[in-house]
Amino acid sequence: MATNRRIVLASRPKGAASTSNFRLEEVPLPALHPGQLLVRNHWLSLDPYMRGRMNEGRSYAVAQALDDVMVGDTAGEVIESRHPRFTAGDQVVARLGWQEYGVSDGDGVFKVDTRQVPLSAYLGAVGMPGVTAWYGLNRIIEPKHGETVVVSAASGAVGSVVGQLAKIGGCRAIGIAGGTEKCNYVTQELKFDGCIDYKSEDVGKRLKELAPDGVDGYFENVGGAIMDAVLPRMNAFGRIALCGLIAGYDGAPIPIGNPSWFLISRLTLKGFIISEHMEIWREALKELGAHVAAGRIRYRETIANGIENAPQAFLGMLKGANFGKQLVRLA
């Protein structure tokens, strides 16, 4: 049996995370017990929520244990099975973490159909990020036809789906992203109605031009100065789906400068964690899969090669160095 290479959490970050917080290990793979299956991971998904897990203390999930394999979603192929539901050759998504192989009892392992949707997409537009976009848009923002929806981190795995779903629903979609290249992608390939480059443009001023009738729904992935710029443009009874605050993940919390907008414009802000809404996954995945297969939802991936490069890719993603969904190719 091949050995397994994996990344464990070596230490907790003080301030910004760094590669020294991770450790690469090489370990033998155990023999399978009855009821178990062995998966060769082909893809590892890197996601901003992982940064929160590296901290000790209160967050919405239990902290990642030190010296344990980093948590993470994976997609791969069953190479050996002593489990009645799986056979070698099955394509599956699972939550096997930052490693090349994973042993599972089948809990949380799902077979996927890769005839019309590529395997890696089940970690992106047809996976957790896509479902996150679907839930925040349809269950919190609930936009009506003709309304304006704004999304930050618009070229990312979640944001790109938010805007495309909004367009499919007959809304005006405005993105916020970092850099000309990402903004061009958002408007030209994803067909948003506009995109603001927060690195070179005044977000509030530009939003006034791009959303002259105001903003009805805001899907927030970033926080900080970007949120402060969007709030004054929100219409009465606007809805804000709070999915992430990546601007503050790596250091001191970043305030909301003028909360009186929540009162003045009678806004609703709702934080959510997609894993707590399992009841909508089936419906959302079915819809997202159909959109991707039909080319109505497009996406982009940034791919790092080899488990040994996962930490660097992860740290880059936290700074916006990725373009679209950040993956690690493991096989």
Place this chain on the structure above:
Amino acid sequence: MATNRRIVLASRPKGAASTSNFRLEEVPLPALHPGQLLVRNHWLSLDPYMRGRMNEGRSYAVAQALDDVMVGDTAGEVIESRHPRFTAGDQVVARLGWQEYGVSDGDGVFKVDTRQVPLSAYLGAVGMPGVTAWYGLNRIIEPKHGETVVVSAASGAVGSVVGQLAKIGGCRAIGIAGGTEKCNYVTQELKFDGCIDYKSEDVGKRLKELAPDGVDGYFENVGGAIMDAVLPRMNAFGRIALCGLIAGYDGAPIPIGNPSWFLISRLTLKGFIISEHMEIWREALKELGAHVAAGRIRYRETIANGIENAPQAFLGMLKGANFGKQLVRLA
């Protein structure tokens, strides 16, 4: 006919409001046309929202016009009527503003029954402040039996009703108020389970003691440092009814220091303006009237005497100098 004394907005505040922003005028009362009635105002209600109206620019309501009578709710007696629905002697609540007399065509004038509820209470616990409390608690916080509800400005016209309604509904009610006297009133007379004196106590630390199981609902009247102290104590899926941010009304906006709590604890924050929810007034007023008549809801009033003293009383209220509902006695 007597002359009418009234307060008009003389100028808009730059920073803190002052008495120089108001002007007392004495004007003759006009003769009544058919369809009109004349009310002798006995009580004027002073409310924090009025501070927002004094500003120019975007708020949730049209700004108060310069040189016009200050807007405000009133309670009084019809002294002359050429309107088919009203006769002299009717006790009414209306929105006749900061003046001793008001002429109306009957729109927005409501007869009230003062046999079991005193006239002034229709401006407080059985009026707009009471309905505000009722809506924020029952329609936004929606507390379940046994949950913990926290309210800031707890001895005030709105806050006192929030906590008492929460207690009637089987919740634990914790107030936040300024000073020992107000806190004693909140626990001893209003029968809240606890009250934190923000002027002398560490709100976060004390809240941990008084709400050991965390906070499920927060009714926010104040904002600023108090909100920052409550957020970390909120339980998962907590609800925040944002009714006022009086801490920031008079100057620069006060930030929310660490908005990541909205995400970590999956909170919902909802700003509201009670005048936009007329559909619940009848139900709310009926319930509030029954509670007040039966002594289940108690309240306190701070009374200024004479229209000429309204500006000073209003400015004091913005600083928390009042105790309970701030009124001006006009007759």
